[in-house]
Amino acid sequence: MKPEQIITVQNLHKRVMSAEGELSLLQGVNLTIAAGETVAIVGASGAGKSTLLGLLAGLDTPTDGCITINGQDLFALDEDGRARLRGEMVGFVFQAFQLLPNLTALENVMLPLELAGRHDARQVAVGVLERVGLAGRSSHYPKQLSGGEQQRVAIARAFAPQPRVLFADEPTGNLDRQTGKRIIKLLFQLNAEQGTTLILVTHDLNLAGRCQRQLELDEGQLKTELQ
Secondary structure: OOOOEEEEEEEEEEEEEOOOOEEEEEEEEEEEEEEEOOOEEEEOOOOHHHHHHHHHHHOOOEEEEEEEEEEEEHHHOHHHHHHHHHHEEEEOOOOOOOOOOOOOOHHHHHHHHHHHOOOOHHHHHHHHHOOOOOHHHHHOOOOOOOOOHHHHHHHHHHHHOOOOOOEEEEOOHHHHHHHHHHHHHHHHHHHHHHOOEEEEEEOOHHHHHHOOOOEEEEEEEEEEEEE
């Protein structure tokens, strides 16, 4: 039986204006990703990896092309519609954390659950913080946490709603080796336990190698699938 295709990308382009004129960030990307699959997007700095990830999550809009998630055309929706879709089925781990500074670690993790109307938001958030090793830091604010601790809070926040698709931009980039290994283990546990589709941008070839597919971007073009 053929796996369900949860993400389909057709002829995706992204162009922006710069001081030097029009700059092409992505050029004609075509891609399908099956539900429950683990995919690493690799390539040199400036290749378009983070741009592609943001487009796949509906955080940015393309110049041309189409992206469907679970059969829904992302860009047939307005911003509110895309936000609703993200809330229902997408998690995103940002390289720069994007934690709310006036909320504690626990409150940051609770936020997407509360927005979804979950009555067990606190209980779930406490459990996820325990899984990332931060049970003792739940009442701390982001400025009181190290970079690695902030990244773990960001990962816990993305995990908490049990998304069908989890996007992560350099999820271990700000972590020490041991913490990074724990987070990698957690990412793949989530995939195994819940069938979550994982799509990662990474420079870590060990992390990329654990994914079922490795896609290489080169100057905005999807060049090869690494074996």
